[in-house]
Amino acid sequence: MNALFSRIKFLFVLVTVIFLAFPFLLKGAIAAPEIKYETFYWGSFFELTGPGAIWGEASLNATRLAVEEINENGGFKVGNKHYRIKLLEGDTEGKTEKAVAVVTKQLNEHHPVVFSGPGISITSAPIMEMIKTRKDFLNVSHATILANKCKESPLFFCTSKQVWNGPDIVDYIVDKIGVKKVAIMAGSDEFGHLAAEQEYAVHFRRKGVQITDIVYFPPDTHDFYAFLSKIKPHKPDMIFICYYDSHTQGIIRQALELGITKNFGNRAASITSAEPFKNQVENFVWTAGFDMDYSKIPNILAYKERFKKRYGRYPANKYNDGAVLVNYDFVPMVVKAMQSARTTTDVNAIAKALRKTVYTGVEGKIYFRESGNAVVPRWGGHMKKGGAISYFEVVPKPELCGD
Amino acid sequence: MEMLPQQLLNGIILGGTYGLIAVGLTLIFGLLRIFNIAHGEVMTLGAFAYYYASSLAGLPWPVCLVSSILVGIITGYIVERLLFRKFIGDTEGAFIMAFGVSMAIQGIGFYFWKGVPRYTNPPIDGVFDLGWLTMPYHRMLVFGLTILSFVLLYYFLRKTKTGKSIRAIAQNPTAASLMGISSRWTYQLIFLIGSGMAGLCGGMLATQMTVGPFMGHFLVLKAFVVVVLGGMGSVPGALVGGLILGMVESLGSSYLSPYFRDGYGFILLILILLFRPKGLFGSKSVI
Numbered sequence: 001m002n003a004l005f006s007r008i009k010f011l012f013v014l015v016t017v018i019f020l021a022f023p024f025l026l027k028g029a030i031a032a033p034e035i036k037y038e039t040f041y042w043g044s045f046f047e048l049t050g051p052g053a054i055w056g057e058a059s060l061n062a063t064r065l066a067v068e069e070i071n072e073n074g075g076f077k078v079g080n081k082h083y084r085i086k087l088l089e090g091d092t093e094g095k096t097e098k099a100v101a102v103v104t105k106q107l108n109e110h111h112p113v114v115f116s117g118p119g120i121s122i123t124s125a126p127i128m129e130m131i132k133t134r135k136d137f138l139n140v141s142h143a144t145i146l147a148n149k150c151k152e153s154p155l156f157f158c159t160s161k162q163v164w165n166g167p168d169i170v171d172y173i174v175d176k177i178g179v180k181k182v183a184i185m186a187g188s189d190e191f192g193h194l195a196a197e198q199e200y201a202v203h204f205r206r207k208g209v210q211i212t213d214i215v216y217f218p219p220d221t222h223d224f225y226a227f228l229s230k231i232k233p234h235k236p237d238m239i240f241i242c243y244y245d246s247h248t249q250g251i252i253r254q255a256l257e258l259g260i261t262k263n264f265g266n267r268a269a270s271i272t273s274a275e276p277f278k279n280q281v282e283n284f285v286w287t288a289g290f291d292m293d294y295s296k297i298p299n300i301l302a303y304k305e306r307f308k309k310r311y312g313r314y315p316a317n318k319y320n321d322g323a324v325l326v327n328y329d330f331v332p333m334v335v336k337a338m339q340s341a342r343t344t345t346d347v348n349a350i351a352k353a354l355r356k357t358v359y360t361g362v363e364g365k366i367y368f369r370e371s372g373n374a375v376v377p378r379w380g381g382h383m384k385k386g387g388a389i390s391y392f393e394v395v396p397k398p399e400l401c402g403d
Numbered sequence: 404m405e406m407l408p409q410q411l412l413n414g415i416i417l418g419g420t421y422g423l424i425a426v427g428l429t430l431i432f433g434l435l436r437i438f439n440i441a442h443g444e445v446m447t448l449g450a451f452a453y454y455y456a457s458s459l460a461g462l463p464w465p466v467c468l469v470s471s472i473l474v475g476i477i478t479g480y481i482v483e484r485l486l487f488r489k490f491i492g493d494t495e496g497a498f499i500m501a502f503g504v505s506m507a508i509q510g511i512g513f514y515f516w517k518g519v520p521r522y523t524n525p526p527i528d529g530v531f532d533l534g535w536l537t538m539p540y541h542r543m544l545v546f547g548l549t550i551l552s553f554v555l556l557y558y559f560l561r562k563t564k565t566g567k568s569i570r571a572i573a574q575n576p577t578a579a580s581l582m583g584i585s586s587r588w589t590y591q592l593i594f595l596i597g598s599g600m601a602g603l604c605g606g607m608l609a610t611q612m613t614v615g616p617f618m619g620h621f622l623v624l625k626a627f628v629v630v631v632l633g634g635m636g637s638v639p640g641a642l643v644g645g646l647i648l649g650m651v652e653s654l655g656s657s658y659l660s661p662y663f664r665d666g667y668g669f670i671l672l673i674l675i676l677l678f679r680p681k682g683l684f685g686s687k688s689v690i
Contacts, residue, residue, distance in 0.1 A: 049513055050617065057517060188662050218664050220621040222612040223420070225413040226653045227661065229406055232537075246520040246613045253522070253613075257530055257539040276522035318519055 040083040043112035045102045050094035055119030059324040063116045066331035099123035115139045122191040140330040150372030168394040170203040179237045181210045186242035188216035195242035212236045238263040248273035272318040278387035288381030290322030299362045329361030410657045418649020419549040425629035426641040427600030433636020434573045437497040443623030444508035449475045449605025450614045457523045464526035468606045475602015483594040512616030520613035545607045634685025
């Protein structure tokens with residue numbers, strides 16, 4: 001009896017173990033075939049050193065985060081193939097010749113069909129020429145200065161002039177602050193000239209504002225007294241600066257010292273440049289991008305947490321992290337276009353599909369116009385004396401989108 | 404022409420800055436024959452020292468300037484001891500080393516400080532304003548301190564025993580060594596003085612412009628123009644050269660074209676060198 005009982009007990013335990021182990025054995029026996037991933041090279045050219053580095057680094061951070069998230073979620077599939085993205089990086093230093101060198105090197109070594117970049121517009125021009133000549137890669141860029149040149153190549157995509165800056169910032173400045181005379185200051189490079197003359201001077205004149213001066217300074221200028229002394233006698237209501245943070249901060253500081261005006265506007269800097277003077281400046285209006293410090297938009301809040309997890313800090317306005325957010329959304333947008341076109345190599349097909357892609361990203365709905373200009377929800381910022389900051393939405397007006 | 408007094412004043416103040424950057428460089432370049440392009444980065448570190456002492460620690464501005472000088476001296480000591488000592492007399496090797504040091508400090512600086520501009524409060528508030536002539540008091544203070552620095556440095560080199568040692572080494576290292584003057588110690592001292600001046604300059608500039616990891620890089624090239632213009636190794640030459648360059652740039656940018664701002668200085672340099680190849684003060688034993 002005891003022997004029989006022992007045997008029954010043994011059999012019972014054995015069956016139980018087999019029953020519990022069965023799913024694992026089955027899984028092992030018919031294990032899913034391992035997915036073979038191919039590498040999809042994604043080129044980039046951002047300025048990681050030099051005066052535009054705050055833009056380049058922020059842009060690269062956004063692009064890199066998007067790439068890593070796609071890879072962590074299993075990459076992407078086009079047709080029957082699975083891909084993981086390998087982001088190629090290179091420092092252009094904000095110089096056109098370096099940008100060409102960086103892009104050429106990546107093309108020679110890995111032949112990427114997509115490039116993200118740059119952070120500042122000045123290095124867009126030679127890359128655009130490369131695209132027009134080679135026709136074997138496309139560029140998605142938040143550079144806006146060449147927005148109305150997007151139609152020169154179906155492979156070049158950037159954010160519309162309207163969306164970044166230009167008309168709505170000017171309209172706000174004139175309508176809400178009551179500026180009647182403005183002096184424009186810009187760096188004496190291509191970016192500065194285009195921004196000052198083609199973007200802002202045009203729209204200030206459209207609104208009936210008198211432009212007292214358009215002053216260009218060499219990009220390595222730190223002492224603006226000579227330039228500001230020229231502006232002072234004309235008593236502008238506002239100085240509008242079409243250049244970067246370090247220059248903007250220097251100009252605001254020295255303009256306040258010279259007693260020229262207490263109103264400033266900017267395209268291409270962040271609130272960092274004006275915040276130290278919040279108790280002296282009456283108004284500072286700038287192209288804000290997405291507000292990282294105060295926004296309550298759920299998508300932005302979620303993005304902030306993901307960013308913090310990756311980079312150990314929250315994205316912040318002072319780093320221009322919100323202003324370059326479109327770089328983050330461009331990555332999945334291009335992936336979606338490749339899936340729609342069912343190719344990762346046919347640049348023209350990808351470009352064509354990208355023009356038809358509507359993507360709801362962190363920033364909201366993004367789509368490309370036929371010209372290649374992306375329409376992206378955007379914001380302008382306004383800091384009043386004392387430091388109170390408010391944001392106003394920049395709603396793209398098609399007739400002013402630079403097409 | 405109504406702007407002329409203002410632009411002249413702007414130029415003088417700017418020139419003082421250039422002179423201060425150049426004086427440390429002229430000692431190192433003129434006496435040690437080290438083309439120390441990393442001088443700008445030492446200045447940048449001095450500027451950051453001022454920024455941290457002032458904006459974050461809230462220390463009074465004289466203490467902040469002392470911290471800038473100390474940071475400059477310490478950096479100079481480390482760099483000279485570990486890197487440049489082997490290259491005394493080897494101009495090419497020293498230049499390559501200096502270039503590497505410059506790139507390294509810029510890269511490390513950018514890694515920690517990023518491209519975010521930093522602002523420090525001016526040491527004193529208020530503006531001297533006559534309507535047709537305006538200048539903030541803090542810029543006048545910086546200019547005054549610049550002149551004082553030059554005077555003290557000149558006195559040190561001319562009237563003190565140590566200063567005479569430095570001049571002796573500069574004139575004839577062999578004879579000076581035979582007289583018991585340690586050339587190695589003197590070279591180190593020259594480097595420390597030059598770096599300390601760079602740190603001081605950085606601290607003063609931090610009160611006038613935004614502080615960033617690349618600020619020194621742009622200014623050191625101007626300093627080399629001033630050094631050659633004023634005469635290598637000449638302290639008075641650095642001041643006068645700086646003032647001349649500052650005024651030329653200020654007036655040229657205002658009345659001619661701002662695009663050619665850097666070119667005015669180089670044209671002036673070419674003209675001076677055509678007629679005085681050793682610079683304005685470079686013909687005699689300079690310091």
